Amino acid sequence: xxxxxxxxxxxxxxxxxxxxxxxxxxxxxxxxxxxxxxxxxxxxxxxxxxxxxxxxxxxxxxxxxxxxxxxxxxxxxxxxxxxxxxxxxxxxxxxxxxxxxxxxxxxxxxxxxxxxxxxxxxxxxxxxxxxxxxxxxxxxxxxxxxxxxxxxxxxxxxxxxxxxxxxxxxxxxxxxxxxxxxxxxxxxxxxxxxxxxxxxxxxxxxxxxxxxxxxxxxxxxxxxxxxxxxxxxxxxxxxxxxxxxxxx
Amino acid sequence: xxxxxxxxxxxxxxxxxxxxxxxxxxxxxxxxxxxxxxxxxxxxxxxxxxxxxxxxxxxxxxxxxxxxxxxxxxxxxxxxxxxxxxxxxxxxxxxxxxxxxxxxxxxxxxxxxxxxxxxxxxxxxxxxxxxxxxxxxxxxxxxxxxxxxxxxxxxxxxxxxxxxxxxxxxxxxxxxxxxxxxxxxxxxxxxxxxxxxxxxxxxxxxxxxxxxxxxxxxxxxxxxxxxxxxxxxxxxxxxxxxxxxxxxxxxxxxxxxxxxxxxxxxxxxxxxxxxxxxxxxxxxxxxxxxxxxxxxxxxxxxxxxxxxxxxxxxxxxxxxxxxxxxxxxxxxxxxxxxxxxxxxxxxxxxxxxxxxxxxxxxxxxxxxxxxxxxxxxxxxxxxxxx
Numbered sequence: 001x002x003x004x005x006x007x008x009x010x011x012x013x014x015x016x017x018x019x020x021x022x023x024x025x026x027x028x029x030x031x032x033x034x035x036x037x038x039x040x041x042x043x044x045x046x047x048x049x050x051x052x053x054x055x056x057x058x059x060x061x062x063x064x065x066x067x068x069x070x071x072x073x074x075x076x077x078x079x080x081x082x083x084x085x086x087x088x089x090x091x092x093x094x095x096x097x098x099x100x101x102x103x104x105x106x107x108x109x110x111x112x113x114x115x116x117x118x119x120x121x122x123x124x125x126x127x128x129x130x131x132x133x134x135x136x137x138x139x140x141x142x143x144x145x146x147x148x149x150x151x152x153x154x155x156x157x158x159x160x161x162x163x164x165x166x167x168x169x170x171x172x173x174x175x176x177x178x179x180x181x182x183x184x185x186x187x188x189x190x191x192x193x194x195x196x197x198x199x200x201x202x203x204x205x206x207x208x209x210x211x212x213x214x215x216x217x218x219x220x221x222x223x224x225x226x227x228x229x230x231x232x233x234x235x236x237x238x239x240x241x242x243x244x245x246x247x248x
Numbered sequence: 249x250x251x252x253x254x255x256x257x258x259x260x261x262x263x264x265x266x267x268x269x270x271x272x273x274x275x276x277x278x279x280x281x282x283x284x285x286x287x288x289x290x291x292x293x294x295x296x297x298x299x300x301x302x303x304x305x306x307x308x309x310x311x312x313x314x315x316x317x318x319x320x321x322x323x324x325x326x327x328x329x330x331x332x333x334x335x336x337x338x339x340x341x342x343x344x345x346x347x348x349x350x351x352x353x354x355x356x357x358x359x360x361x362x363x364x365x366x367x368x369x370x371x372x373x374x375x376x377x378x379x380x381x382x383x384x385x386x387x388x389x390x391x392x393x394x395x396x397x398x399x400x401x402x403x404x405x406x407x408x409x410x411x412x413x414x415x416x417x418x419x420x421x422x423x424x425x426x427x428x429x430x431x432x433x434x435x436x437x438x439x440x441x442x443x444x445x446x447x448x449x450x451x452x453x454x455x456x457x458x459x460x461x462x463x464x465x466x467x468x469x470x471x472x473x474x475x476x477x478x479x480x481x482x483x484x485x486x487x488x489x490x491x492x493x494x495x496x497x498x499x500x501x502x503x504x505x506x507x508x509x510x511x512x513x514x515x516x517x518x519x520x521x522x523x524x525x526x527x528x529x530x531x532x533x534x535x536x537x538x539x540x541x542x543x544x545x546x547x548x549x550x551x552x553x554x555x556x557x558x559x560x561x562x563x564x565x566x567x568x569x570x571x572x573x574x575x576x577x578x579x580x581x582x583x584x585x586x587x588x589x590x591x592x593x594x595x596x597x598x599x600x601x602x603x604x605x606x607x608x609x610x611x612x613x614x615x616x617x618x619x620x621x622x623x624x625x626x627x628x629x630x631x632x633x634x
Contacts, residue, residue, distance in 0.1 A: 072266065186303070188304045
């Protein structure tokens, strides 16, 4: 089984988010980048397939060379090799086209992506990849078992869970549950050293349109100061909750 | 991570950044939640060292052929520093295991000894101890009273070693004992001894000011018989070997100091930006901000001296002077930084609710262990006069 794990290079969850002066782009200055947490669950599940079923695991990123430390970390965690498509990930369709091209060329059976990336939260890429390849798509996947080529999956749905099955080749949009947080692996020294010599192939992008363009970004309005209302003055409290806070 | 460094010549490689991140993640997950519990109870958390072994941090410098990680001194310093930023006592035990016991066997053991002991030490299946100091002889190690007397194919050891890291929980110890005349630098030899050898045991555990999760105790020898094959290197070379082991060991104590100093600086910087007095954060007052500036400058200078010693070590050059300078300066500046950090925290710094109280106690070991500051000055001045 050949598994392709899509790795997004995203700001650390504790980063302070700012935009460039004209609000047209995210300001990367001083920001630490990590493996997208949803992708890390998928990567760990892929490593299990490697260890238990002898699968090969390739990690893939579409981005500039600044994303290579993130790919190296994925290699240190246990992936066999890495591919970076050298292009600005301009929108979901462009990225999905690149992933689909790599998947077709490399003859992969299973693509595991995160259900979304925690940077722009589009959540579109894995679905688009499945559509481009005409493969089944299991989104919000929280469980996977079976011997293959047919697998049983559990999906998270509003207020419950859905069980379904599908056969390879297919695309998974994974999240916590595919493995648990305690299953995530911290690279050990041997893994880090091996990662230095594992292959990291840089590919040119295939032709693809960018179908959307970003206008501007804005941050939520800062929280206003707390207003203290005298305990005796209930009518003012009710009026403020109604007119200002608009919660009643 | 707070960036308290202004960028330096010895820029961290991608590998070192990954090592730092891994050690940090490990320490946050497996060490941070328990540090005050272990500190209060003086518990030596053996299971953490087994996990550090799985991480490849118990045989950092040991080549892969002997089951180690085969990393450089730069990588080693990075790992100790990051561990010590969370809990210096875990950093100390990791450093002592790697630099002293394991490194002594790596540097002076024969092939058979290396194959027998290193793979188990490198994976923490065995925890290592190293014994030079005695009750009556600290800096003046040459006057030691513990003796080994040759009887046929065996040596019989009698005496005791003091302030030994992992004396009770250790599985293997390297000890330097007297095999010749007192005061003769060629009158001492090094032996490797396994736990369970009759006449060999751990003694009283010290109740310490700091570094309390790192076990420190006596090693006792009562007619302890070991085979001649346990001699490391040649008879009479033990003291010379120990000095060479300590040359590298000093780099690890400098790294431990960096962890304490930078750990205290990061905590103080964060607190000074949050704590408000007279309507503004205390970092806005020069009295506080100048302390932070001094701490950052002095710790960075200490780091550069430490990296310089690593650089020379990696080139295979003698590091006696460079290691002593790094250990002297890093430990003294770290003690100063931890002192200032407590001052910046004010009353809260005097409580166990904030991390600087523990840094303040732990860091003092750094100016004492593996050669006091005064001994480092002696080493440096002797080298200068050569």
